[in-house]
Amino acid sequence: MSLVHLTTHPLPAIVGIMIKGNIVEYIDQQKIISAVILQEKKGKLRLLNENNREVNFSEKRLSHISQICLDTSISRDSIVTQLKQLTQNRKKLSEAIDIKELWEILHEESEDIDIETMTLFCFDPPLTSDHEAAVIRAFFHDRLYFKFNKIIFAPYTAEQVKTKKRQIKEAEKREILIQKGAAWINDVLNNKNGSNTRIDQNIIDVLKSYYLFNNDSASYLTARNIIKKSPLNSPEQLFNVFVKAGVWDQNENTNLLAMQIPTVFSRDVLEQEKNLASAQTNFFDDPLRKNLINTPLITIDGQSTLDFDDAISLENTETGYTLGIHIIDVDAYVKSNDPIDLAARDRASSIYMPDDKLPMIPPNLSENLCSLKENEIRPGISTIIKMNRFFKILEYDIVPSIIKVHTQMSYTEANLLNGKNDPITTLYKIATLLREKRLKAGAIQITLPEVNVWIEENQEIGYLKIDRENPARMLVSEMMIFANSLMAEFLANNNMPAVFRSQPAPKQRLFKGIETSLTLNFMQRKQLSRAMVGTDPEIHSGLGVKAYATATSPIRRYHDLLTQRQIKAIFGYHKAYSKAELENILQSISLTIANVGRVQASRKRYWIIKYLESMRGSTYEALVLDCHRDHYNVLIKEFMFEAKLPPSGIKLKYGDIVQVTIQHADARRDQLSLFV
Known part of the structure; x- marks a missing residue:
């Protein structure tokens, strides 16, 4: 008797007697x-x-x-x-x-x-x-x-044969791709990938996907077989192959690619941007808008800022002052669910990195039509606050407006004017009183410096430690907090759902008022409760306000654009988002917002380590933040950069200041080795 079996599994017993021969x-x-x-x-x-x-x-x-x-x-x-x-x-x-x-x-x-x-x-x-x-x-x-x-x-069956034929064809194509991919890698490593060598984009895409997503890549089996047949020993070596082949730059932002954050706008978006830029809109025909073009607005921003979304005004009155905080009305141009709006929702936020900037909306809008540029008439949402001579708030109003910036200045210029000229001097006094009021209400002010990192045209890395408590920055910060809290109150009074931020009381309060100690600020930051985003107004203990909405950066944050639309809905410009609609949108963009934060932090970290690659042997002052059994977490104060420090025989404790030396730095591998 005979038997057939075509798998590698054990075969069933053969019936019959077998003999020698x-x-x-x-x-x-x-x-x-x-x-x-x-x-x-x-x-x-x-x-x-x-x-x-x-x-x-x-x-x-x-x-x-x-x-x-x-x-x-x-x-x-x-x-x-x-x-x-x-x-x-x-x-x-x-x-x-x-x-x-x-x-x-x-x-x-x-x-x-x-x-x-x-x-x-x-x-x-x-x-x-x-x-x-x-x-x-x-x-x-x-x-x-x-x-x-x-x-x-x-x-x-005929259908099964058709399916198997397709599978065989795909397998053959995959095998050809594997052979070509391995040959391409070999050519690159042997400097044979010159201009005459045709690069199959499919091969590049397969290998890129494997490098970025590893086993989560849809084509990881194909890519793994390419690497097996190539001279490479691991997927990590693909990065140098891509650099050598000119596919990637030496400083390629792979985190941006791995998080699949969009970097270009679609044709539909660019076409709409072009149409908006060429359209002539007369906002003076809008009877709901208050004409404030003669009110002297000032913007105060960083020297490299190109997208201006907020401005401040201060006018003397017979009984005191009229303070104005004015926000560009992005919704006047970008309508809900149009191509630009959907692209902005997909991005959720502008991304600012030392070597790049990815705007939430196209540059011709974010840096021109939707930007409060000097001497340009723009639609706005203005918060107008009446104060007496002692800066006590008498009343406030939130209105759609037509505005024009009269003066644009940098933080440095504003700091130089503080104490010498108005309105900066008086605005700073108001900001100081606003902060004092918040602190009395229980606000916790974390005063940690910030390090700004940038790349010069000659590719040199520059950095600057910024005191966020300097007068001009504090002034702008307090004005925006003030405007956001008033807009939150306005929304709450009108029973309008919006993007509200809240924060429960801290687990422990370590200081009151302003504390300059780095150690105490880091300790207090650890004690803060997690901030939350929702559609109902709730107390924000960290800021010391009863309700807080984000509405002052509609160019840069989708949350703010949503809230701006809810404010305009109160005036009847369009139908408001329902609570359920807002919650669905917030849920859909929550991961994207988290990824934006991650990619900004990781890119800043990359360039700081890149800078330290050339500083081997240099010594910096560090603050001990955490003590673990096998290492310490320290803060290199010069860069406000957290890193691990191995034990050295010297017993350290939280808050100790030590001198650490750079032993090794590798930005691509996210490695920084220090010793005391």
Whole structure:
């Protein structure tokens, strides 16, 4: 009796008696091998195969047993010669079988076909074991049309054959891609990837995906096989291959790619941007807007700022002052669910990095039409606050407006004017009183310096430690907090859902007022409760306000654009988002916002370590932040940069100041080694 089995799993037992000299076949490394039984004992066989090798085998693993026997008493070379001749005869017989033709005749039959019947379909009698073995060989090499189940043949359906053909074609394409990919890597490493070498973009995409996402890549199996056939030892080495081939820059922002943050705008977005830029909108025709173009607005920003979304004004009155905090009305141009709005939602925020800036909305809007540029008339949302001569708030109003910036100045310029000229001097006094009021209400002011990092045109890395408590920065910060809290109150009074921020009371309060100690500020920061975003107004203990909404940066943050639209809905400009709609949007962009924070932090970290690569042996002052069994967490004060410090025999504690030396820095691997 004969049996066929075409998988690598153990075969079922073969019925019948096997004796010395029986010719058998088995499958090894996807090949059918002919052999003769030299010895049989309780199902264990010793075989001599056609390759003149003796092997031990279980009878359960045989694919075919012939009824004929060889004389094992003849010489070994003669046996091997006969086995080879037998194999050639069976191969020749198998090549005469047209499996496709058989399938076309049989595939509509529902019954399975046994080996004896299939052999009769393939050959005319008289039939021998060679014919039966030839059938097995033919169906083993062409598995497209029939499924094997022990000694049974089952034709696939037409749909199954179509699917298998597609799979085979895809497998062939994949194998070609693997061979080409390995050859490309080899050419790059051997400097053969010149201008005459055609780069298959599909190969690049497969390898990029594997480098960025590893086993989560949809094509990781293909990429892994490319690397196996190439001179590389690990996926990490792909980065240098991409750099050498000119695919990536030496400082490629792979985190941006891995987080799949969009870096370009679609054609639809750019077309709408072009239409908006060329359209003439007369906001003076809007009866709801208050004309404030003669009110002297000031913007105060960093020297490199190009997108201005907020401005401040201060006017003297008979009874005191009129303070104005004015925000560009982005919604006047970007409507809910239009192409630009959907692209902004997809981005959720502008991204600012030392070497790049990715705006939330296209530059012709963020830096021009939707920017409060000097002497340009713009639509706005203005918060107007009436104060007496002692800066006590008498009343406030929030209105759609038409505004014009009269003066644009930097933080440095504003600081120079403070104490010398108005309105900066008076604005600073108001900001100081606003802060004092918040602190009395329980606000916790974390006063940690910030380090600004940038890349010069000559690719040198520049950095500057910024005191966020300097007068101009504090002034702007307090005015924005003030405006956001008033807008939150306005929304709450009108029962309007919006993007509200809240924060429960801290776990522990370590100081009141302003504290300049780095140690205490870091300790207090650890004690803060997690801030939350929701659609209902709640207390924000960290800021010391009863309600807080984000609405002052609609160019840069999608949260703020949403809230701005809710404010305008109160005036009847359009239908407001429902609470459920807002919650769905907030949920959909929450991961993107988290990724924006991660990519900004990681890119800043990258360039600081990159700077330190050239500072090996340099010493910096560091603050001990955490003590662990195998390391300390320290803050390198010069860069406000947190790093690990290995133990050195000197017992350190939280708050200690130590001198640390740069031992090794590798920005690409995110490595920084320090020693005391």
